[in-house]
Amino acid sequence: MDNVNLKQLAKELNLAVSTVSRALRDSHEISPETKERVKALAAKLGFQPNPHASSLRQSKSKTIAVVIPEIENNFFSQVMNGVEVIAQQKGYHVLIYLTHEDNNREKDILNVLRNGRVDGLLISVSNKTMEFDHLLAYQDAGIPVVSFDRVLDNIDTPKVTTDDTEAAFKATEHLIAKGAKRITFISMGLNLSISSRRKAGYEKAMHKHHLHASTLECGTDDNENRAMIRSLLQSKDRPDAIFAAVEKFALITYEVCHSLHLDIPGHVKVIGFSNLSAAALFNPPMSTVVQPAFEIGKEATAILFRIIEKKTLLSAEKVITIPSVIVERKST
Amino acid sequence: MDNVNLKQLAKELNLAVSTVSRALRDSHEISPETKERVKALAAKLGFQPNPHASSLRQSKSKTIAVVIPEIENNFFSQVMNGVEVIAQQKGYHVLIYLTHEDNNREKDILNVLRNGRVDGLLISVSNKTMEFDHLLAYQDAGIPVVSFDRVLDNIDTPKVTTDDTEAAFKATEHLIAKGAKRITFISMGLNLSISSRRKAGYEKAMHKHHLHASTLECGTDDNENRAMIRSLLQSKDRPDAIFAAVEKFALITYEVCHSLHLDIPGHVKVIGFSNLSAAALFNPPMSTVVQPAFEIGKEATAILFRIIEKKTLLSAEKVITIPSVIVERKST
DNA sequence: CTGTTAGCGCATTCAC
C-alpha cells in the first residue's frame, strides 16, 4: 500500500537520503559498489520516485499538453499518434485536452496549465478563436508553445502546417482538369487561418481558369450544414463539383448526393480534405486531399522539445510546412 | 516570467501564506472581506497554484491516465471523448498512453505511473497481454483501476464492456436470416477476452442453426491479414458471408472483395464490429455492430471517480455491460 | 478570524 521512497531505501541501506538519490541518478561521485547496492534494492522494492516532489524541486514536469478541438477525427488522432511517438522517446508524459471548438473552454484550459503542470504545449485552436491573449500569456510565462494545423497568423509561435493554399489550388485544378466548371467550395469558419488559406488556393485556381468562385459557409451544427448542402445541390444552377474544406462536409455531401440520387462524379464531382483511409471504400471511392497528420504531430513535438531543451531554433524551424497529397479516386 | 505564488500574494497583502491559501480555497474561517481582497489580487496577477506542490502535499494529483492500444481507431477516440467529458466535469486532467499492442510497453507505462502521478487508471489491454502482474501492483498500491472493452477475465477490477457474446450472436443470426450458410468469423488474438466472447456468440448461433463454424485467425500485420483474407475468398468453398470481429478486418474484407470483383452482398455478405459512421457511405453501405464507445468511456470514468472518491461500489457497478447496436445496411 | 510551524519527497549545496 505504502509507496517506497528515498528515505526508506536510505534507512534499509544505512545510507543518507542524498547518497541514495545520487546513486539512482548515476552521479559520478558515488562508488560503483554503492550504486549497485542502491539500485538492487530499488529494483527489488519497485521504487519509483515521486513525480510531484521531483517536479516541484526541479521546476519541470516531464509532461507536455496537447490541446485540440476534437479527437473523433482521423486527422487529430493521427496527430496524437505522432505526438506520442516523440514524447515517449523523450520519456515525457502527454496530457490531452479537448476544446470541443469552444473558445472559452480553450482559455480555461490554457489558464490552468500555466503554472508548472506542463513543460510545453501543442495547440490547434478552436474555430472560434480569434484573439490570442491566452497564448501570449505563455510567452510571458516562458512556457514553449508550438501551434499546428489551425494556427493563428499573428502570433509568434513556431507553426507546423500543411501547404493549405497549394493543396487547395491543386485540388481545384484537378477538378477543373476533370471538366468541372461550377465548383463550390464548402468552408468552415473563415477566421480560421486554414480556412482562408484553403479558400485562397481555391480562388486562385478559379481565377486562373476564368471561372466564377463560389463559397458555401458551413458551421458547427451538422443538421444545419446538411440542410444547406442539400439546398445547394437542389438549386437550379447546381454546382458540378464540390470541394470540401474539411472532411465532415465531404461526408455530408456524399450523404446528400446519395439521398438526392445525384451521381458522383457524373452529376457532381467531390473532393475534400480528409484523412479517412476508408474513403477508398466509398461509393464511389472518394478523392481526397490527405494531410500528413502523423508527420505534423511528430514534427510539432520535435520542435517543442528543441525549445524545451533550450536548443536554439533555426529560423527555418519556425514555420514548417509539410505538403498534403491529393489521392485521386473515382469521385472526380 | 516568474510565476506568482502564495508567498508573494501574502506579502503584498500583509497576510500569512496560510491565510491566503485558505481564502482562495473558500475556507469558512476566513472573513468575507479578506477573501475578497485575496481573490481580487490573485485574479489580477493571474495566480495559479503550483500543482506539484499541492499534489505533493495532498498526495493526490487530480489526474487520471488512460492506457489504450491505439488512438487511430474510432472506437478508442470515442471512448476518449467520453473520458474527457467526465474528467473535465470533475476538474481532472487526463494523461494518454498508447501501447501500440505492445505488452512490454504496457508494463513500462504502468510501472512509471505507479507512484502518485495519477489518482486512477483506465485501461484496455493490448492484444498480447495475458498475465496481469502489472495490474495487480496497482491493487497493492491502492490505486483504482477500471478496465474497459478489452478486459482480463481473471482480474478483480470493475469492468465496462459491451455485450460481446450477445451482439456477436445476433449479428450471426442476422447473417443467417439473410440466407448465409457458410459464415467465416475473422478473429484477432484469442487471448483477448473480447475475441473469445465474440467467437463464442458466433459459434452459439451457428450451432443453434446447425451450421458449421469456421474461424480465420488474423494478426497484427495488415499485409498478412490481407493475404489470408484474399486466399479465403479465392478458395473453392468460399464463404458466403464474413463476420469481422474488429473493424480493420471488415475494411480489408471490403477491399479484397472489390479487388476480386466479388459482389457484396451477392457473393459475400459482410458485417463487422465497427464504430465508423462513414460505413454508411461504403459501396455498398456496410452493416455494422456498433459499440457504445462514448458511453463506455463515460461510464468507466464515472466508476473510476466513484472509487477515487471512496464511495463504495455496488456489486452491480463492478461489471457494467452496455449493449451494442446492430446497424443493418446493404452489405447483408 | 489569522498567524506560526511543520512536512510532503526529492535534488542540491555545502561540509567533511
Next chain:
DNA sequence: GTGAATGCGCTAACAG
C-alpha cells in the same frame, strides 16, 4: 565518496 541541511510551494495541525 558520503552525510546533513535547505527549500521548491503548498496545506494542515495547532495556537491564539
